[in-house]
Amino acid sequence: MRFPARILLTMILSTTLWGEDMKPAFKRSEAVTERSDFGPRIDRFTLYSPSMKRDIKVVVVLPAAYFENPADTFPVLYTLHGHGAPYDTWATMPNLLKQLNKTPFIYTCFDGDNGSFYIDAPTPVQTARKNSPNENDPQLSLFQTFFFDEFMPAIDHWYRINPQARGVTGFSMGGNGALTYTLNHPEMFTASSGLSTAFFDFSIPDSKGKKRLLKVLGPYEEHPEWYQAVDHYVKLQKLLDEGVQLPPMYQHIGSEDFLLKENRKFKDFAKAKGLDLSYEESPGEHNWKFWNAASVGVAEFHWTYFQKAVAETNP
Secondary structure (H helix, E strand, O other): OOOOHHHHHHHHHHHHHHOOOOOOOOOEOOOEEEEOOOOOEEEEEEEEEOOOOEEEEEEEEEOOHHHHOOOOOEEEEEEEOOOOOOOOHHHHOHHHHHHOOOOOOEEEEEOOOOOOOOOEOOOOEOOOOOOOOOOOOOEOOEHHHHHHHHHHHHHHHHOOEEEEEEEEEEEOHHHHHHHHHHHHOHHHOOEEEEEOOOOOOOOOOOOHHHHHOHHHHOOOOOOHHHHHOOOHHHHHHHHHHOOOOOOOEEEEEEOOOOOHHHHHHHHHHHHHHOOOEEEEEEOOOOOHHHHHHHHHHHHHHHHHHHHHHHHHHOO
16 A cells, blocks of 8 residues: 555654554643633643653644544644744634634644744754743754654644644744745645744845844854755755645735735745745734634635545545
């Protein structure tokens, strides 16, 4: 039997983490469960990260259909929060919670620290949240390793995930992380999206990305190669040169957002390169009000490709 590439990668990651006897090595706290007023169930717990040697807060949102159809598996959307935003922001969006009654997929959130940008930092950094344990001590910040090697396999183990239908999204720093994850493992996702995305582009002298990553990678002049390794435009061009197929993408930004110029540049780049990008601008600023409203469009976009992926693998 031949498996799609994204399923094979999941199997490899899971086998590596579990060990030869296939007994899961995942460690989590007891889940605290609540029922949303809009129907979905919300599970909260901490997942121990062996790579970072600390517990990471996690939220999993389950649609009502998950309990009505106990034999079914469900698509999953990985959601990433922005810099300084509550880690569970996506789980507090009423519009998205209500939307799950129409498009029943699972979605997840985890605490990616403040300013980690969801990459692997080469040295410990001070990116933890205020009032958290050891907040003033540098900590390992390896969120790419955590996401692919620990978080995804753990969620697959505990919940009925359909491995053929995975999406990733985020707002602001989270949109940045969603694109980074997509470019590093495009075969893993049916589609990718971002709201008010902050892009990495180090081709310009006054790149805002250099300031964003200063705490994570240190001064640009000392290790420019570290910065180039996460430059979205460099990575995209490399994948295009290699003929790698990228999943469909969606970007939505408010017309009053301070990141509008960055988003328009990415739109123009995508159009010039023939990328499958759906781009949208609408009235709004860089805030929760805009993201809550825009979350419905994110859900509808991913649902289209979730359904398509399932149909293609189960004709």
